[in-house]
Amino acid sequence: MTLLLIALLLMLAGGLAALAAGRSAWSARLGAGGAVTGGLAGLAAALRVLLGGTPESVRLPWSVPYGSFHLHLDALSAFFLIPLFLLAALAAVYGIGYMRKAAHGRNQGPSWFYYNLLTVSMAVVLVAHNGVLFLTAWETMSLASFFLVTFEHEEPRVRAAGWMYLVATHLGTAFLVAMFLWLGHYAGSLDFDTFASALAAAPPAAAGGLFLLAVIGFGTKAGFMPLHVWLPEAHPAAPSHVSALMSGVMIKTGIYGIVRALTFLGALPAWCGGLLLAIGVVSGVLGVLFALAQHDLKRLLAYHSVENIGIIALGLGVGLLGRAGGLPAVAVLGFAGALFHVLNHALFKGLLFLGAGAVAQAAGTRELDRLGGLLKRMPWTGLTFLIGAAAIAGLPPLNGFASELLVYVGGFRSLLQPVPRLVLAGAAVVGALALIGGLAAACFAKAFGIMFLGEPRHADSAGAMEVGWTQRIPMAMLAGGCILAGLLAPWIIRGLTPVLRQLLPATAPEAISGAVRAASALERIAVTGVGVLLTIVIATLALVRRRLLADRPVTVAGTWDCGYARPSPRMQYTASSFAQPLLDNFHALLRSRRGGTPPAGIFPAPSSFHSSTPDxxxxxxxxxxxxxxxxxxGRFRWLQHxxxxxxxxxxxxxxxxxxxxxxxxx
Amino acid sequence: MRLLALLQPLLALLFAPLLPGVINRTKAFFAGRRGPPLLQAYYDLGKLLRKGAVYSRTTTWLFRAGPLVTLAALGVALLLTPLGRLPAPLAFEGDLILFAYLLGLGRFCTVLAALDTGSSFEGMGASREMQFAAFAEPALLLGLAALALRGGGWSLSSLLSGLTEGLPGGGPALVAAAVLIVFLAENARLPVDDPNTHLELTMIHEVMVLDHGGVDFAFVQYGAALKLWILGALVVGIVLPLPPGSWGLRAAVSVAGLLGLAVVVGVIESCLARLRLLRVPQLLVGAGALAVLALLVALR
Missing domain, CATH: 1.20.5 (Single alpha-helices involved in coiled-coils or other helix-helix interfaces)
Structure with a gap:
C-alpha cells in the first residue's frame, strides 16, 4: 500500500510542479515525469497484489461525517489499476510531443496538472473503500476530465461538448449518491466492508433496486446506450492523449463500479444478468453502426468505445446469469471475458486514439474523406494503427479476439443449458457478437483503408510527415502490448483467478480454478497456438514467393483502372461511399441526414453530396x-430575478x- | 483415426482446385459448350507461379502481405475443418468461433490489399465484401449453434460427426440451407456474385484482386479454391450421411460429396441470374432467419 501511496504522491507532485512551472518547457517534463514515475510505481504495487494475492488496506484520519479515508487494494482493484497506470504513463510520454504542437504556445501547466489529477483521482476511485471518499474521488475525476476536455475552449464546439459532458456526468453521479444513501440506510455506515452483511438482512427487492441505480449511475460514465450521448462529443474535443486515457481507462471506472457493486449486492436475481445482456446487445450493435456512419476519425473511435463497453456488458451479463443459475463454468467465462476485454480495450483504444492524434496533427484534419496514402508517409503510425485496428476488429491472434472468444464460449455454454432463459441469452450473445464482429471489421477496414492506403485525397495528407519519437514509442509499445496480451492470454486468464473468486463468493474455489484452467487451455490453442502457426505459415509463404521471384522481373506500374487512361486520386472510393451500402440496411436505426445537389441534365453543373448521422x-x-x-x-423563473x-x-x-x-x- | 485425420488437409490441398473445374464443366454442359478442361485451375496456377510480378506504384507492403496472410489464415482454418462428417485433425470446443474469425482475418487482409491500390473498382468490391460478410457471419454461427443444441460436443467436428442419422430433416435441413447460402456468398458465387462477368462494376471478389498478378495471384486463386473446399465441407457434412467402413472409404465418399456439391453449384449458376446488389443483404438475412428458425426447432 505504501508503494501505491508513493505512486499517487509522485503523480500529484509532478502535476503541481507542472502547474508551478507554467509556461516554461519544464512544465511538460515535470508533469509527464510525475505521471511516468508514478505510473511505474503504481504498476509495481498493483502487480504485487494481483500476483501475491494478499489485499492491503490503509485508513488515514479524515474528519468528514460518514467518511473515512479507507483505501483497500484487493485483486479486483489491482486488476483495474494495471491498465490505468500503464496507459497513463504511455499517454503522458506521447503528450509531451503532442502538446508542444497542440498548445500553440499557450500555458501547458494546468493541462498537465489536471492530467495527473485525473490519473490520481481514478486510482483513488479504484481503491476507495468508503462511499464518501469514493464519491469525492469520482467528482474530482469528472471535474479534472472536464477541464481537460475543454482545453481548446476558444472553440464553441469544444465548449458545447464540455458542457454536455458536465451535465451528463453529474446526472450519473446523482444516481450514485442515491445508491450510496440507500446502502447507508441499511448498513448504518458508508464503509464498503459493512455493505455485504447489511444487505444480507435487507429485503431481496432492495438488491435489485440498488443494482438498477448502479447500472444507471455507473452506466452513464461507462457509456451504455442510451446514456452514452456525452461520449461522442467529449472524446473528439479533448487532446488526443487525454482521449486515449478517457476512452481507454476512465469509462472503465464505470465498469469497475458495476463489478464492485456485484461483490457486495449479494446473490442478484437472474433478470439483472438479462438486463446487462440487453444493454450489451444494444450498445454493441448500435455503437458499431454509428461508428460506421461517422466521417470524423475521433468520433468514430468514440462510438467504438460504446461498442466495446457493450461487449464488456455482454460478458458481465453472461457471468451474472451463470452465477444466478449456479453454473460456475459459464460465470467464469463471462466474467473473465469481460475483465480481460477491459484490459484489451485499454490497450487498443489507447493506441488508436494516439494514432488518431498523430494523423490529425500530421495531416491537419480528422475528416476521413480528406485523408489517404498515409502509410507511406507515416509508416510507424500506420503499422501500429493497423495492429490496433485488427485487434479491435477481433481478428486472431490479437488480444481483442482472445477476450471476445471467452464471451463467445460463455454464450455457447449458456446456450447448451436446458433452461430456456439461458438458451435465449446464449443465442443473443452469439448472434450479437457475430454481427458486431463483422461490422467492426468493416468499420476498421474503412478507417484504416481510407486513411492510410491509396493516394492522398487532399493536399493536407500529401504533405504529412511522421510524428516524433516521443509519440512513436508509446504507440509502438501499445501495439506490442496488443500482440503480447493475445499471445500471453492463457497466463493472463490465470492471473484473473483471485478476481473471479471475489466475484463468485458462493462457488467452490476448486470449481473456479477448474473453469479457469479450461479457459486458459482454450486460449493456449486458439490464440497462442494459432498465432505461432500463422506466423510460421506466413513466413514460409513469404520465403517461397521470394525464391520464386528471385531471378524474375519485378516491375512497378500504375494501378490498373480497367483501361481508363487518366486515373486521379479523386476517383478513389471514399469512407462515405465504402460505408453507405452497409448503412442503408440500417437506415431505420441511424436516420442519417443527406443533402446536396445531384447532377442533372445532359451537361451537369458541379454537383455535391453530404451526409451526417447525429446521435x-x-x-x-x-x-x-x-x-x-x-x-x-421555466415556470419557476419568477423566483430568479x-x-x-x-x-x-x-x-x-x-x-x-x-x-x-x-x-x-x- | 487421429493420424489419418492429418491426411484430410492434404486431400484438400491436392484436390481443392478441382472444384472450380467441376463447376465450370457443369456450367459448360448446361450451356452446350465443351468448356475448359477439368484441371484448368491447376494449369492456371502452374502458369502464374512461373511469372514475374508487377506492382502498382500506389501500393505499399500491405498489398504484398495481403495474399500471404489470406492464404495462411485459410490454411490454418483447414486444420479445423472436418471433411464432411470425418473429424478434423484439430478439434476443441470453441473452434467454430476461431474458424469464423480466421475466415474474417483472410477477408480483412484481402480488403485492405484491395484498398491499397487506390482503384475505385477495388474499393467497390471491398465495400461489398465487408457488407455481405457482416450479414453472413451471424447466419453461419447461429446455424452452427442450432446444430450444437442437438447435444454432444460442440466443436466443429463433433457437431458434424454427431449428425448420425441419414439425410437431414427439420432443424439440420434449415441449417443446411442457411450454410449453403453462406457458402455461395462467401465464395462469390451466383446468385450473389457472378464469377464469369466481364463488367468490373458488378463484381465483388474478382474485382478486389484485379491488381494482383503472378505468384501473388496464384496464392489468391489457390486460396479461393481452398475456401470453396472449406465451406463446402461444412455443407457436405450437414447433408451427406457417411457409410460405415474404413477411413479410406468414408474419405472417398466425402470427397465425392464435395465434387457433387460443385456440380450442384454449377447447376445453380446455370439456372439462376445474379441478384441485384440491394437484394443480397435480404438473402443473407434470410439465411440468418433460417438459422434462428433451426434454433427454435431444436429447442422444441
Whole structure:
C-alpha cells in the first residue's frame, strides 16, 4: 500500500510542479515525469497484489461525517489499476510531443496538472473503500476530465461538448449518491466492508433496486446506450492523449463500479444478468453502426468505445446469469471475458486514439474523406494503427479476439443449458457478437483503408510527415502490448483467478480454478497456438514467393483502372461511399441526414453530396426530454430575478424554516 | 483415426482446385459448350507461379502481405475443418468461433490489399465484401449453434460427426440451407456474385484482386479454391450421411460429396441470374432467419 501511496504522491507532485512551472518547457517534463514515475510505481504495487494475492488496506484520519479515508487494494482493484497506470504513463510520454504542437504556445501547466489529477483521482476511485471518499474521488475525476476536455475552449464546439459532458456526468453521479444513501440506510455506515452483511438482512427487492441505480449511475460514465450521448462529443474535443486515457481507462471506472457493486449486492436475481445482456446487445450493435456512419476519425473511435463497453456488458451479463443459475463454468467465462476485454480495450483504444492524434496533427484534419496514402508517409503510425485496428476488429491472434472468444464460449455454454432463459441469452450473445464482429471489421477496414492506403485525397495528407519519437514509442509499445496480451492470454486468464473468486463468493474455489484452467487451455490453442502457426505459415509463404521471384522481373506500374487512361486520386472510393451500402440496411436505426445537389441534365453543373448521422439517443430521447424539462422548470423563473437582497431573504427564510422544524421535532 | 485425420488437409490441398473445374464443366454442359478442361485451375496456377510480378506504384507492403496472410489464415482454418462428417485433425470446443474469425482475418487482409491500390473498382468490391460478410457471419454461427443444441460436443467436428442419422430433416435441413447460402456468398458465387462477368462494376471478389498478378495471384486463386473446399465441407457434412467402413472409404465418399456439391453449384449458376446488389443483404438475412428458425426447432 505504501508503494501505491508513493505512486499517487509522485503523480500529484509532478502535476503541481507542472502547474508551478507554467509556461516554461519544464512544465511538460515535470508533469509527464510525475505521471511516468508514478505510473511505474503504481504498476509495481498493483502487480504485487494481483500476483501475491494478499489485499492491503490503509485508513488515514479524515474528519468528514460518514467518511473515512479507507483505501483497500484487493485483486479486483489491482486488476483495474494495471491498465490505468500503464496507459497513463504511455499517454503522458506521447503528450509531451503532442502538446508542444497542440498548445500553440499557450500555458501547458494546468493541462498537465489536471492530467495527473485525473490519473490520481481514478486510482483513488479504484481503491476507495468508503462511499464518501469514493464519491469525492469520482467528482474530482469528472471535474479534472472536464477541464481537460475543454482545453481548446476558444472553440464553441469544444465548449458545447464540455458542457454536455458536465451535465451528463453529474446526472450519473446523482444516481450514485442515491445508491450510496440507500446502502447507508441499511448498513448504518458508508464503509464498503459493512455493505455485504447489511444487505444480507435487507429485503431481496432492495438488491435489485440498488443494482438498477448502479447500472444507471455507473452506466452513464461507462457509456451504455442510451446514456452514452456525452461520449461522442467529449472524446473528439479533448487532446488526443487525454482521449486515449478517457476512452481507454476512465469509462472503465464505470465498469469497475458495476463489478464492485456485484461483490457486495449479494446473490442478484437472474433478470439483472438479462438486463446487462440487453444493454450489451444494444450498445454493441448500435455503437458499431454509428461508428460506421461517422466521417470524423475521433468520433468514430468514440462510438467504438460504446461498442466495446457493450461487449464488456455482454460478458458481465453472461457471468451474472451463470452465477444466478449456479453454473460456475459459464460465470467464469463471462466474467473473465469481460475483465480481460477491459484490459484489451485499454490497450487498443489507447493506441488508436494516439494514432488518431498523430494523423490529425500530421495531416491537419480528422475528416476521413480528406485523408489517404498515409502509410507511406507515416509508416510507424500506420503499422501500429493497423495492429490496433485488427485487434479491435477481433481478428486472431490479437488480444481483442482472445477476450471476445471467452464471451463467445460463455454464450455457447449458456446456450447448451436446458433452461430456456439461458438458451435465449446464449443465442443473443452469439448472434450479437457475430454481427458486431463483422461490422467492426468493416468499420476498421474503412478507417484504416481510407486513411492510410491509396493516394492522398487532399493536399493536407500529401504533405504529412511522421510524428516524433516521443509519440512513436508509446504507440509502438501499445501495439506490442496488443500482440503480447493475445499471445500471453492463457497466463493472463490465470492471473484473473483471485478476481473471479471475489466475484463468485458462493462457488467452490476448486470449481473456479477448474473453469479457469479450461479457459486458459482454450486460449493456449486458439490464440497462442494459432498465432505461432500463422506466423510460421506466413513466413514460409513469404520465403517461397521470394525464391520464386528471385531471378524474375519485378516491375512497378500504375494501378490498373480497367483501361481508363487518366486515373486521379479523386476517383478513389471514399469512407462515405465504402460505408453507405452497409448503412442503408440500417437506415431505420441511424436516420442519417443527406443533402446536396445531384447532377442533372445532359451537361451537369458541379454537383455535391453530404451526409451526417447525429446521435439518435440525443435527437429522439434527450433533446425532447430536456426541452420538456426546460419548459416545466421555466415556470419557476419568477423566483430568479437577480436581486441579491431577495436571495438573502430566501436563505434567511430557509434557515428559519429549518430551525423551526428542528425545534418542533425535538 | 487421429493420424489419418492429418491426411484430410492434404486431400484438400491436392484436390481443392478441382472444384472450380467441376463447376465450370457443369456450367459448360448446361450451356452446350465443351468448356475448359477439368484441371484448368491447376494449369492456371502452374502458369502464374512461373511469372514475374508487377506492382502498382500506389501500393505499399500491405498489398504484398495481403495474399500471404489470406492464404495462411485459410490454411490454418483447414486444420479445423472436418471433411464432411470425418473429424478434423484439430478439434476443441470453441473452434467454430476461431474458424469464423480466421475466415474474417483472410477477408480483412484481402480488403485492405484491395484498398491499397487506390482503384475505385477495388474499393467497390471491398465495400461489398465487408457488407455481405457482416450479414453472413451471424447466419453461419447461429446455424452452427442450432446444430450444437442437438447435444454432444460442440466443436466443429463433433457437431458434424454427431449428425448420425441419414439425410437431414427439420432443424439440420434449415441449417443446411442457411450454410449453403453462406457458402455461395462467401465464395462469390451466383446468385450473389457472378464469377464469369466481364463488367468490373458488378463484381465483388474478382474485382478486389484485379491488381494482383503472378505468384501473388496464384496464392489468391489457390486460396479461393481452398475456401470453396472449406465451406463446402461444412455443407457436405450437414447433408451427406457417411457409410460405415474404413477411413479410406468414408474419405472417398466425402470427397465425392464435395465434387457433387460443385456440380450442384454449377447447376445453380446455370439456372439462376445474379441478384441485384440491394437484394443480397435480404438473402443473407434470410439465411440468418433460417438459422434462428433451426434454433427454435431444436429447442422444441
Amino acid at each position: 439518435s439517443g440525443q435527437r429522439y430521447l434527450f433533446n425532447p426530454l430536456f426541452a420538456r424539462l426546460a419548459g416545466l422548470l 437577480g436581486r441579491v437582497h431577495l436571495y438573502v431573504l430566501y436563505i434567511a427564510v430557509t434557515l428559519l424554516a429549518l430551525l423551526l422544524w428542528k425545534l418542533g421535532g425535538s
